[in-house]
Amino acid sequence: MKPINLGGHPAYQSQLIKLLHQYYPNAFVRFGSTLWDTIGKFFSMDLTQIDALMYDRYSFFGPPPRLPSDMIRSIMLSLVMKKTSFTSWSEELKTNPLAAIISGFHPDDTPGVGTFYDFCSRLWLSNKDNISDHAQPLKKRKVEKPKKPDDKAAPVEDITVEDLIPILEQNPLSTDQPYARLFQIFNEVFLKHSVDLGLIDLKNLVLSGDGTEVVTSARNRYRKLCKCSDPNCSCNRWYSQPDTDCGYDSSRHKFYYGYDLYMMTAADSDNDLPVFPKLNRASMHDSFGLCYTYHAMKAFLKEINVKEILLDSAHDVMAIYKFCQKNSIGAIIDLNERGGVSFKYKDTYSIGKDGIPMCQAGLKMTRDGYEKKRMRYKFRCPNVQHCDGIHCEYTCSDSPYGLVVHIPTKENPRIFTVPARDSKEWKLEYNKRTSSERCNKREKIDYLLENGRHQSTKMWYCRLYCIMMCQHLDAWASAGATTSLKEFFAQAV
Numbered sequence: 001m002k003p004i005n006l007g008g009h010p011a012y013q014s015q016l017i018k019l020l021h022q023y024y025p026n027a028f029v030r031f032g033s034t035l036w037d038t039i040g041k042f043f044s045m046d047l048t049q050i051d052a053l054m055y056d057r058y059s060f061f062g063p064p065p066r067l068p069s070d071m072i073r074s075i076m077l078s079l080v081m082k083k084t085s086f087t088s089w090s091e092e093l094k095t096n097p098l099a100a101i102i103s104g105f106h107p108d109d110t111p112g113v114g115t116f117y118d119f120c121s122r123l124w125l126s127n128k129d130n131i132s133d134h135a136q137p138l139k140k141r142k143v144e145k146p147k148k149p150d151d152k153a154a155p156v157e158d159i160t161v162e163d164l165i166p167i168l169e170q171n172p173l174s175t176d177q178p179y180a181r182l183f184q185i186f187n188e189v190f191l192k193h194s195v196d197l198g199l200i201d202l203k204n205l206v207l208s209g210d211g212t213e214v215v216t217s218a219r220n221r222y223r224k225l226c227k228c229s230d231p232n233c234s235c236n237r238w239y240s241q242p243d244t245d246c247g248y249d250s251s252r253h254k255f256y257y258g259y260d261l262y263m264m265t266a267a268d269s270d271n272d273l274p275v276f277p278k279l280n281r282a283s284m285h286d287s288f289g290l291c292y293t294y295h296a297m298k299a300f301l302k303e304i305n306v307k308e309i310l311l312d313s314a315h316d317v318m319a320i321y322k323f324c325q326k327n328s329i330g331a332i333i334d335l336n337e338r339g340g341v342s343f344k345y346k347d348t349y350s351i352g353k354d355g356i357p358m359c360q361a362g363l364k365m366t367r368d369g370y371e372k373k374r375m376r377y378k379f380r381c382p383n384v385q386h387c388d389g390i391h392c393e394y395t396c397s398d399s400p401y402g403l404v405v406h407i408p409t410k411e412n413p414r415i416f417t418v419p420a421r422d423s424k425e426w427k428l429e430y431n432k433r434t435s436s437e438r439c440n441k442r443e444k445i446d447y448l449l450e451n452g453r454h455q456s457t458k459m460w461y462c463r464l465y466c467i468m469m470c471q472h473l474d475a476w477a478s479a480g481a482t483t484s485l486k487e488f489f490a491q492a493v
Contacts, residue, residue: 005067012070071119074105075462079447090111124178124179135237143282152248155285194476199271207309210286211260213249213259213260214260224237244258247283257282309330309332310432332430381402443467
């Protein structure tokens with residue numbers, strides 16, 4: 001049957017208060033402040049809209065189903081209580097009445113393990129549990145260990161970022177993806193509510209992008225489908241996790257098998273809120289992960305307007321700077337010295353990694369403003385401007401105004417950034433990029449993302465999106481947008 005929520009969110013709230021009084025009459029004294037805060041967050045979270053969004057995923061026939069809003073709420077509660085499997089969570093619901101009450105179930109009628117897996121299948125808009133087929137040719141591309149300890153592994157893709165960006169622009173990514181319903185629920189119920197609360201401004205967004213490792217298994221598991229005697233034959237193999245492969249974790253200095261989670265985070269949010277995720281193969285370089293994730297995000301969030309994007313040195317690619325310049329996006333990207341940090345300018349002046357030209361006498365010239373209409377920086381002779389500690393006998397200009405050099409930002413947007421690399425404004429903006437690390441830490445450490453031990457992309461996406469929902473719920477609580485249920489419960493006694 002179709003899920004029908006007649007009472008809506010008030011019905012859930014009244015049932016929660018009623019069952020709390022029935023099973024925990026001394027809850028006001030028994031529960032600590034942390035537990036009351038958790039109950040208050042779920043008490044205030046209106047998930048009624050999910051029942052309408054999931055309506056088409058159920059049949060008109062059969063027994064009445066569990067409400068999708070209750071199922072999502074229960075999965076979120078399992079993440080808060082650090083239950084890493086549906087087996088342990090279903091046992092918790094049967095033995096812990098409070099967990100069932102907060103979820104929206106009656107303690108005597110809780111869902112089993114199969115119900116949770118069946119619900120995840122309804123969230124996944126595909127008959128296959130993975131995006132790729134299990135049968136694939138032998139994966140021969142291998143990530144090489146970088147020479148320097150802190151460097152990231154070199155890209156293994158067959159094309160360059162410069163070639164990839166035009167392809168993605170000419171062939172926009174489709175929203176007909178298996179995880180489309182998951183994102184729809186996340187967007188309609190959580191992301192838009194955070195926008196309404198003023199926690200995120202999608203019309204003037206500062207994004208921080210970064211990839212992080214998601215380990216799914218200890219090694220690559222596959223078996224041959226043919227009877228060839230050659231172990232390296234070109235016949236297809238059956239892979240247990242076809243969407244994953246081997247990558248290199250530069251922070252832990254070791255190889256791993258799994259995904260590379262590329263997350264778009266709202267860097268101007270006080271709560272480091274996630275905006276859009278994408279699970280890529282572990283071998284994918286961050287610069288390629290950015291391209292695929294950004295274009296997928298623009299396909300799903302057409303109304304989004306990115307004002308600025310903050311990236312680490314793995315994204316220091318000229319094609320990315322030019323793409324950002326073309327789309328009026330401020331690119332705050334750390335330099336990768338392997339790409340070169342200085343060059344000659346018009347066979348006369350050299351430019352350092354801070355974007356400051358050196359005059360013929362070998363002195364750094366003085367920045368004297370930026371002309372927005374002509375999109376160029378202006379530099380003057382430091383000797384004429386009487387900079388402290390600078391005295392030069394070399395005559396570089398007959399004018400008393402001194403030598404003037406104009407540097408158009410179009411010529412090299414990688415070095416000549418707006419704001420300038422050597423400015424305090426640039427450093428303050430780049431410091432916001434740490435929001436990516438904090439967001440990843442919340443997902444992997446606080447909510448135990450990697451502890452899921454799932455065997456399909458379907459389950460990894462379900463777990464990931466529910467964790468992102470919990471992150472937004474925590475932000476609502478921090479903003480004071482949730483109910484203090486302890487006082488409400490005391491008044492109702």
